[in-house]
Structure formats: structure tokens, C-alpha cells
Amino acid sequence: xxxxxxxxxxxxxxxxxxxxxxxxxxxxxxxxxxxxxxxxxxxxxxxxxxxxxxxxxxxxxxxxxxxxxxxxxxxxxxxxxxxxxxxxxxxxxxxxxxxxxxxxxxxxxxxxxxxxxxxxxxxxxxxxxxxxxxxxxxxxxxxxxxxxxxxxxxxxxxxxxxxxxxxxxxxxxxxxxxxxxxxxxxxxxxxxxxxxxxxxxxxxxxxxxxxxxxxxxxxxxxxxxxxxxxxxxxxxxxxxxxxxxxxxxxxxxxxxxxxxxxxxxxxxxxxxxxxxxxxxxxxx
Numbered sequence: 633x634x635x636x637x638x639x640x641x642x643x644x645x646x647x648x649x650x651x652x653x654x655x656x657x658x659x660x661x662x663x664x665x666x667x668x669x670x671x672x673x674x675x676x677x678x679x680x681x682x683x684x685x686x687x688x689x690x691x692x693x694x695x696x697x698x699x700x701x702x703x704x705x706x707x708x709x710x711x712x713x714x715x716x717x718x719x720x721x722x723x724x725x726x727x728x729x730x731x732x733x734x735x736x737x738x739x740x741x742x743x744x745x746x747x748x749x750x751x752x753x754x755x756x757x758x759x760x761x762x763x764x765x766x767x768x769x770x771x772x773x774x775x776x777x778x779x780x781x782x783x784x785x786x787x788x789x790x791x792x793x794x795x796x797x798x799x800x801x802x803x804x805x806x807x808x809x810x811x812x813x814x815x816x817x818x819x820x821x822x823x824x825x826x827x828x829x830x831x832x833x834x835x836x837x838x839x840x841x842x843x844x845x846x847x848x849x850x851x852x853x854x855x856x857x858x859x860x861x862x863x864x865x866x867x868x869x870x871x872x873x874x875x876x877x878x879x880x881x882x883x884x885x886x887x888x889x890x891x892x893x894x895x896x897x898x899x900x901x902x903x904x905x906x907x908x909x910x911x912x913x914x915x916x
Contacts, residue, residue, distance in 0.1 A: 666845025
């Protein structure tokens with residue numbers, strides 16, 4: 633359970649750091665590149681994942697790690713673009729509602745059975761996400777920008793489903809750090825290639841961006857590593873892990889936004905937080 637709590641806190645801090653980066657006018661491409669560099673170095677220095685490689689060990693998950701790394705950086709860029717064009721509310725909603733993908737994947741592909749009580753909690757979690765993120769201006773979003781959130785919705789769901797498939801069918805229990813490090817190394821390499829072909833090649837370091845990118849990399853690494861650990865070590869079914877993880881991130885992010893950035897919560901948002909807490913009770 634500690635791993636799941638750590639995953640929730642790490643993922644919630646990602647949104648907080650993105651919000652802070654906006655205040656310091658951090659360039660998105662630089663922020664994301666620093667983020668994946670820091671995440672890769674953290675995995676290499678802290679866990680030394682490549683030190684215990686053995687010839688007979690199963691590494692069939694490597695192609696999936698490469699795909700995950702490419703999707704990771706692509707979705708991060710889309711989230712930045714969508715937040716500016718479609719709005720933060722729609723973007724966050726699309727990101728977190730993607731929980732339906734890994735939950736349904738776990739139930740259908742791995743034939744996971746859930747009790748009626750947990751099914752109620754699962755439905756309540758989905759409703760809680762929508763209520764917590766509801767804003768009055770949601771319907772004012774221009775239809776021309778619907779494609780960005782929709783792509784994020786599908787992409788985030790595919791990423792989580794791949795993580796679940798690899799954890800269940802491809803990865804040994806002790807390979808969480810190695811898999812996470814490879815994913816972020818692929819994302820960083822992709823980011824460097826993109827940067828090298830960008831129109832602006834001037835090299836300059838923006839200290840706030842460097843600091844926030846480093847912090848973002850640390851919590852980003854933690855969000856994936858602790859999620860895999862939670863799938864491996866918690867006594868909960870994976871469908872419940874994903875549901876609790878995403879629903880709790882929405883709730884905690886809303887609370888942090890209220891305390892740190894004075895973002896107002898309407899009555900519907902508060903009802904969503906209450907429902908989220910109740911859903912946790914039913915899911916556990």
C-alpha cells in the first residue's frame with residue numbers, strides 16, 4: 633500500500649510542477665528534456681539497474697519499454713500544447729479518464745473478477761473524476777481543439793495498459809527499476825533528437841526551468857516506478873490499483889490546487905472529492 637501512496641503523491645506533484653513552470657515561463661521542450669534526463673540519471677545512480685544483468689534473464693519487455701518511452705514524451709508534449717489551447721480542465725480530465733483503458737484491459741485480458749461492492753466503488757471512482765474536474769467553462773472549449781485531449785485520452789490509456797501487460801506477462805518482479813530507467817532513457821534520447829532538429833538551436837540555461845525540470849524528472853520516475861511496485865506488491869487487483877491511483881491523483885491535485893494556487897472548488901468539485909473518498913472505501 634505504501635508503493636501506491638507514493639505513486640499517487642509522485643503523479644500529483646507532476647501537475648503541481650507543471651503549474652509552477654508556467655509561472656516561471658519555462659520553455660516546454662527544455663522542461664521536458666531536463667525532466668527525462670533527471671529521471672534517467674536517478675534510475676542509473678540510485679538503483680544501478682544495469683549492474684545485475686544476466687544472460688539468461690528474460691528481457692522480452694524491452695520493445696515495450698521503447699514504445700512506452702516514445703509515448704511518454706509524445707504525450708507530455710501534447711499535454712503542454714493541449715493545456716494552452718484546449719484548457720487545463722479538459723486536458724486533465726482527458727488524462728485521468730484514461731483509467732478506463734487499463735481497468736477494462738485487466739478485467740478482459742487477464743479475466744480479473746471483481747465483487748459487486750468493488751464494482752460500485754469503480755463506477756463511483758469514474759463519476760468522482762468527472763465531478764472533481766468539472767468547470768463551468770468546460771462547454772466553451774473550441775471543437776477544433778477536441779482532437780488534442782482525445783489523443784491524450786487514448787495515448788495515456790495505452791501507456792497504462794502497456795505497463796500492466798508488461799508487469800503481468802513480461803517482467804520479473806525485480807526488474808521494476810530497470811524497466812523504468814529504460815523507458816525514461818528512451819524518452820530522453822527522443823527529446824534530444826527533437827531538440828537537435830528544432831528551429832532554435834541556441835544553447836542557454838534557464839535556472840528555474842533546470843530546477844523544475846529536475847524535480848519533475850524525480851517525481852516522474854517515482855510515478856512509474858511506484859505504480860509498477862504497487863502492481864507487484866499490493867494485495868489489490870490491478871484494475872483496483874489503476875482506479876485508486878487515478879482517482880486519488882485527481883482528488884489530491886484538486887486539493888493542492890486549492891491550497892497552493894488558490895484555485896476555487898465549486899460545489900460539484902467538492903461533491904466529487906467526497907465521492908472519491910467513498911469510492912476508496914468500497915475499493916479497498
